[in-house]
Amino acid sequence: MTDIAEGRLRQLVEGIRGQRLLVLGDIVADEQVVGRAATVAREAPVLVLEEVERTILPGGATNAAANAAALGAAVGVCGVLGDDAMGELLRERLHAAGIDVAGLVVDAACPTTTKTRIWAGGVQQQVQQLLLRVDRVHRRPVEGAVLKTLLKRLRKSLRVDSAEPGAVVMSDYEIGVMHRAAVSEGIALARQAGAIVVADAHGDLLRFKGATALTPNQPEAEATLGRSITTPGELDRAGAELLVGSEAEAVLITRGREGMSLYTHDGPPVHLPAMPVAGGGVADPTGAGDTVAAVFTLGLAAGGSFREAAVLANLAAGVVVAKVGTATVSSGELLAVVDGWGGTTDH
Numbered sequence: 574m575t576d577i578a579e580g581r582l583r584q585l586v587e588g589i590r591g592q593r594l595l596v597l598g599d600i601v602a603d604e605q606v607v608g609r610a611a612t613v614a615r616e617a618p619v620l621v622l623e624e625v626e627r628t629i630l631p632g633g634a635t636n637a638a639a640n641a642a643a644l645g646a647a648v649g650v651c652g653v654l655g656d657d658a659m660g661e662l663l664r665e666r667l668h669a670a671g672i673d674v675a676g677l678v679v680d681a682a683c684p685t686t687t688k689t690r691i692w693a694g695g696v697q698q699q700v701q702q703l704l705l706r707v708d709r710v711h712r713r714p715v716e717g718a719v720l721k722t723l724l725k726r727l728r729k730s731l732r733v734d735s736a737e738p739g740a741v742v743m744s745d746y747e748i749g750v751m752h753r754a755a756v757s758e759g760i761a762l763a764r765q766a767g768a769i770v771v772a773d774a775h776g777d778l779l780r781f782k783g784a785t786a787l788t789p790n791q792p793e794a795e796a797t798l799g800r801s802i803t804t805p806g807e808l809d810r811a812g813a814e815l816l817v818g819s820e821a822e823a824v825l826i827t828r829g830r831e832g833m834s835l836y837t838h839d840g841p842p843v844h845l846p847a848m849p850v851a852g853g854g855v856a857d858p859t860g861a862g863d864t865v866a867a868v869f870t871l872g873l874a875a876g877g878s879f880r881e882a883a884v885l886a887n888l889a890a891g892v893v894v895a896k897v898g899t900a901t902v903s904s905g906e907l908l909a910v911v912d913g914w915g916g917t918t919d920h
Contacts, residue, residue, distance in 0.1 A: 577881055582911045585885060586904055588875035590645035593739030594638075594867070595730050595768075597759050599746035600652040600677070601633030602663040603859075603899045604689040622693065622704075629662045631670070632688060634744035636863040636899045637773065640889075641742075642670050643901035646871055649730050651676030652750050653715055653723060655685035676730040680719045686710050686748055690859070692897065714752045723750070724758055731766050739766070740874040742866050743781065745774035756780050769873050772821075773866035779818050786823040786879070787815060788866045788886075794826050812836035823879040825886070827865055829858070833890075835883045843880050848891030848910070860899035861890045868902070888914060 608622025631639040638650045650672055654660035656679050663685065667674050687709045693702040715723060731741070741763045745751035751774065760783045763770045772781035773788045778797040781787060794811050795802055802808050808826070815824045816836050824836045828847075835843040868889040872882030888910045892902040 577884055579911055579914060581881065582885060582888075582914070583908060585872050585875045585877045585881060586644070586907050586911060589871045590904070592646045592871055592874045594641045594646045594742065594871060594874065595649045595651060595676070595739065596634045596638040596641070596742045596744055596867075597651045597676075597727060597750070597755070598634030598637075598742070598744030598773075599748040599750050600635055600650070600654055600660075600663070600686065601746060601748075602659045602685055602687045603630040603632030603636070604628070604659075604687055605630060605692065605897075606689060607692045607694045610693060620693075622691070625694070629659070629666055630899045631663065631667060632860065632899050633686070633746045633748075633863075634742075634750075635663065635667060635672075636860045636901075637742050637744050637867040638667065638672050639670055639899075640864045640867040640893075640901045641871055642672050643903050644868070644871060644907065645904055647673075649673035649676055651723065651727050651730050653678050653680050653683065653719060655679070655683055656681040657684055659687050660685035673730075676726045678719055678723045678726060680715070683711050683713065683749075684709065686746075710748060712748050714749050715755065720754065723755065727755075727759060728762055731762050731768065740769040740771070740870050742870050743770065743772045743774070743784070744863065744866065745772070745776050747776045751776070751780075753780060760784060769870060771866055771870040771873075773862060778815060782820045784819065784821050785873070786825065786869070787819055787821050788825045788827065788862070788869055789815075790827045790829070790862055791831075808834060809836075809842050812842060825865070825869060825879075825883050827862060827890070833865070833883065833887055835879060837879050843883065845883060845887045848888055858894050861894050863899070864889050864893045864902060868907075884914075885911075 605628045607626040611623045642648045689707045691705045770784040772784045827833045832845045832847040865886040869882045869886040872885040889902045893900040
């Protein structure tokens with residue numbers, strides 16, 4: 574049993590409100606299309622869906638930002654959008670959520686990355702089946718005038734001269750923003766500002782030397798190390814290797830239904846079991862890693878230890894995977910699961 578009291582976790586959730594967080598990374602629009610099965614197509618043996626609903630949700634780096642904003646943090650986002658309708662819709666959605674979009678840069682030569690998920694459901698049917706995902710992605714490193722403008726806005730957004738250092742999440746979806754120039758500049762500027770830096774990366778984790786912590790999932794950890802992780806011993810060795818190789822203070826590896834594992838320099842590994850999901854099962858794991866990165870970072874910014882922040886992130890993940898699409902967790906939802914938390918960890 575852990576010695577973290579529910580009262581302490583409630584204090585951290587309440588302390589998140591007003592914390593400054595900047596999210597730097599790959600911007601993605603998550604388009605959710607819900608259709609009701611109407612008939613079978615004449616030209617092929619496939620269902621025809623009548624569109625019932627179409628929404629644009631913040632994805633990629635902006636999903637982490639949306640999660641932070643939903644918890645009451647003061648959030649800004651820094652990244653690259655296309656000069657297109659999808660980019661403008663996403664910008665409007667972020668602004669409506671209270672997120673500062675001054676750090677966004679428009680690149681007319683590159684469309685806004687969009688992931689369209691098509692769901693079966695409808696007016697009187699619960700949305701329950703993901704049928705197809707279509708990605709529109711143009712992968713290339715941000716460079717030239719766009720990179721120059723991005724770094725300029727990053728410096729301004731970080732507010733190096735501020736008395737409130739805040740925190741930074743670096744969200745890498747391997748689309749082009751988080752190449753080495755942006756990573757090194759971002760970490761250097763954040764450290765100059767006294768900010769906590771957490772890297773949530775799909776690509777090489779060892780690029781983020783100097784970050785406070787990393788929050789990879791297990792496949793991302795395996796990809797960086799070039800080997801599979803199949804046993805508890807291999808997992809612990811991987812965590813220790815990433816901790817040393819990245820020069821981070823902590824590594825939090827998320828493991829889906831197996832929970833998550835925290836590695837630090839000053840204690841044994843902490844293994845957190847996956848939290849029970851409301852309704853009895855996972856509806857959609859999309860974006861849960863973004864939630865973990867945001868909540869873990871804000872927990873640290875609010876004064877929590879790595880273990881306390883990891884517990885909060887684990888609880889938050891149990892909330893969002895019960896929702897369809899890229900979802901957020903509110904302070905009220907997080908406080909509710911804190912109140913019902915059993916407090917179990919394995920060492």
